[in-house]
Amino acid sequence: MDGIHILVNMNGYTKGARNEIFALRPAPIQVMWLGYPGTSGAPFMDYIVTDSVTSPVELAAHYSEKLAYMPDTFFIGDHAQMFPHIKERIVLNTLGSTQANEIPPDNVAVINTTDFRPVLQNTDIKKIKETLMTPSSSSGQGSAAVTVSVTVAELPTTQHIETMISSGMVQTTLSNGLVLQNGLATNQLNAKAATGEEAPSQILVTTRQQYGLPSNAVIYCNFNQLYKIDPSTLGMWVQILKRVPNAVLWLLRFPAVGEKNILASAYQLGCPQGRIIFSNVAAKEEHVRRGQLADVCLDTPLCNGHTTGMDVLWAGTPMVTLAGETLASRVAASQLTCLGCPELVAKTKQEYVDIAVSLGTDKEFLRATRHRVWQARTESPLFNVRIYASNLEKLFHRMWEKQAKGEKPSHILEWPHHFRYVLGGGSSNCSVSSAAGSTTTTTSWHKKALSSK
Structure with a gap:
């Protein structure tokens, strides 16, 4: 009719x-x-x-x-329109904390904004490039040169930022007059920005300190609801943590009642105390933006992160998945293939663990992979x-x-x-x-x- x-x-x-x-x-x-x-x-x-x-x-x-x-x-995800301020980022670094032309970690403290002009005008900014040799295929045969570049803001001190975070302040003003907003405060200041209805206009600071994440650790993350973590998946994650001694796993209280059960099960599998860190569920904008702080996302093979996978990829964080047979267990493989990173799709449980461990122990491989994902977000058809x-x-x-x-x-x-x-x-x-x-x-x-x- x-x-x-x-x-x-x-x-x-x-x-x-x-x-x-x-x-x-x-x-x-x-x-x-x-x-x-x-x-x-x-x-x-x-x-x-x-x-x-x-x-x-x-x-x-x-x-x-x-x-x-x-x-x-x-x-498909509309992240490029919803979160345009995450298209670029500047890494915060204290003067003298790294050697000349050494690339600092790109996911310990970062700033995002839709307008970087105030940052460029008031801060010592430099772009550091480095050429890395990485495997040219998923089999590890041969090597290829990858040029990684990071934009860094050199600050005399980050004490103002650390104090803002530890005291729960909404914003802080640096000695150069630059005003930075605490990335935890978006929900308080702009409800539409918090939900992704409009882009934040402020310069947002996102740091591991805000979430109690160690600055010198390899951070594996998964931001799915906890029901997606079956015993087999948790077992693989514990294997990864055992093989990467300086790593932690970052999960969400999604729901909060699941935290104690996950921890109890992980400890029974031999996971050391303190290696799994939980955070509260956040509003959409913060949820996507804080994904930048992780090194690698470990997907849940039984039921993949679908929109959650898109969120973490838009943050520039590589995702490791294991493709199953059902649609729900193959979406992440499709996303990664479209992104141009099929080598992150495992065919077996052992391969899943091995890929994740390689990313956690081979710094050059991790940095090159993160650089590829960061670039591919805006160049591939995925978004x-x-x-x-x-x-x-x-x-x-x-x-x-x-x-x-x-x-x-x-x-x-x-x-x-x-x-x-x-x-x-x-x-x-x-x-x-x-x-x-x-x-x-x-x-x-x-x-x-x-x-x-």
Whole structure:
């Protein structure tokens, strides 16, 4: 009745789901997309939007829907628009604490802002570059040169910042007149900035001191809800901590009641006291920004960090994952592959541990990997919503083309190279609606064929 050609299910079996609408078959094509990490198992859903890494065709039997591949990854995050102040960062360093042209740690104390001009005008800023030799393949065969660069603000002392944090002050003024805001205070000063609705305008300071993290340790992190940590995963994490003596694991009280259970189980596995540190759940902006303080994120293999994985990657922190067979256990592998870091995707539990240990014990490997992730955030398609929207529209159009020809739904696995789709009107218009809560959106387009030259 509404003329909907393609109806999109963004809820699946999560809160607010409206599957009864889809069961009535109001649209000729019905599609699962993004919001639910798995198959619907329902005969009234025709396609699931996914990709070749998340849902390899050899695992198609796990899905009731036909697979419809996006060319890069089916996952997307709007982090570049929500958190533009994390596109760049300046590392804080005390004069004389490092040797000349030595790169200080890039994740002990950093500042982020959308406007670095006050920092550049009032502080001694220098860019330090270093060329590192790292393995050129995941097998470790051969080596490649990687040039790492870090922008550093040299301060006579960081005492003002340390006092601000220890005393819970909202901001501090340095001797050069530069005003810095305590990164813990965003929620108090700007509710919209705290939730990601708008970018903070202040110069934000984020340090390990704020969260009780040791400045000289390797910080492994995981910011997922604690129910995702099964005994096998915790066992791998304890193995990693045992093999990297100066490492700690940073988790969230998510929920708080889980903290004592995780600690008790870890100690039973032989984890030394004090090697697991918990922090409270934070508002979205702080949650993403503080991810910069970790060295490596250890993903939960059974159910990956989906949005959480995007959050930590936008912070520039590498993530190690172990790909399983279900959609929920392969999303991180898709994100890392799209980012250009497939070597961080393990095939076995032992490989997962070994990759994490290598990052924790090989400083050059860690720095080179962190540099690659930091650069790839803005260069790869992973956070590019414009490319994603265009490709999703092309995919919907291909679904409708099959329908218009009288074909039954079938896997859409290949992306042709000989044509592109131009947004606009045209004779082959179709409408796409999303049944997520009460939101309905409609898109139309037409196809323009181009010869390959």
